[in-house]
Amino acid sequence: MEVIALSKTIKGVDVLKDINVRLESGNIYGVVGRNGSGKTMFLRALAGLIVPTTGEIHIDDLILHKNMDFPHNMGLLIEKPSFLNYLTGFENLKLLADINKIASVETIKRFMTEYGMDPESPKKVKEYSLGMKQKLGIIQAIMEDPVLLVLDEPTSALDETTINIFRNYLNTHKDNKIIVMTSHNKDDINTICTHVFTMTDGVLQETA
Numbered sequence: 501m502e503v504i505a506l507s508k509t510i511k512g513v514d515v516l517k518d519i520n521v522r523l524e525s526g527n528i529y530g531v532v533g534r535n536g537s538g539k540t541m542f543l544r545a546l547a548g549l550i551v552p553t554t555g556e557i558h559i560d561d562l563i564l565h566k567n568m569d570f571p572h573n574m575g576l577l578i579e580k581p582s583f584l585n586y587l588t589g590f591e592n593l594k595l596l597a598d599i600n601k602i603a604s605v606e607t608i609k610r611f612m613t614e615y616g617m618d619p620e621s622p623k624k625v626k627e628y629s630l631g632m633k634q635k636l637g638i639i640q641a642i643m644e645d646p647v648l649l650v651l652d653e654p655t656s657a658l659d660e661t662t663i664n665i666f667r668n669y670l671n672t673h674k675d676n677k678i679i680v681m682t683s684h685n686k687d688d689i690n691t692i693c694t695h696v697f698t699m700t701d702g703v704l705q706e707t708a
Contacts, residue, residue: 501571501648501678506545506555508702515541517702519555525647528670528679530693531704538702539682540579540652546680547576547650559648575646577654581637585626589636590619596640603643611639615662630657638666645673651681655688667692 501523508516515538523529531539544550546557548570557564559571583592590608597603609619615635625633634657641649649670655663663685670679670692683689689696698707 501546502558503546504556504558506552506557508541508545508550509553515702516545516552516704519704521697521704521706523678523680525678526675527694528674528681528692530689530696531680531682531699532689532696532707533682533699537699538704539699541702542699542704543578543650543652543680543682546648547571547574547578549578571648573644573646574648574650575641575644576650577637577641578650578652581633581640583625583633583636586624588622588624589617589628589632590621592625592636593640593643597643600644602645607643608639611643615639615665631659631662634658635662642669642673647677649677649679649681651679653682653684655683655685663688 503519503521503523506516506519507514519542531542533539541550545552548564548568551565562568564571584595587595590612593608593612594605597608612619615638617632617635625636628636634654638654641651655666658666667688681688681693696707697704
């Protein structure tokens with residue numbers, strides 16, 4: 501994936517400014533910065549959720565918003581995950597899995613169990629804690645084994661055990677993936693990211 505001269509202006513404000521970066525498989529890219537610096541907007545751009553004002557995003561030989569609306573084979577967790585409150589966690593994941601028919605029932609159950617969730621539980625999502633909803637958000641992002649993984653504050657509201665399970669997943673599955681994540685948890689950035697970028701007022705610079 502290559503980001504070329506990417507800028508985004510919203511209501512006269514430059515929220516992303518002339519970003520140029522090449523992202524390659526096998527790496528975990530961390531993006532840090534203050535709230536409002538443009539981190540989430542950058543992730544939204546990578547995911548195809550916003551159209552750049554200027555510049556392009558190339559994925560292999562295709563150009564985002566010209567040859568495709570969204571990156572193919574992408575897992576996404578942006579801000580707080582939303583689900584159908586009247587369904588169980590498993591029912592929500594199964595509904596999402598039915599779209600692409602990649603993740604099997606067995607895969608969903610395995611991930612739920614690994615993340616400390618009971619796939620047979622009748623508990624509806626409306627009764628879930630923030631941590632349980634975050635776990636569900638992570639599972640929906642990774643259950644189809646995507647080659648592009650875009651994660652906005654993925655460890656927010658998670659307990660230490662779950663954070664370690666998640667970090668281990670990223671470390672053991674990064675070889676065939678491009679993983680881009682933001683996090684206010686310094687340990688997330690310091691322990692698993694192969695490259696670290698700082699976002700300041702819409703400007704992206706590599707720091708490590």
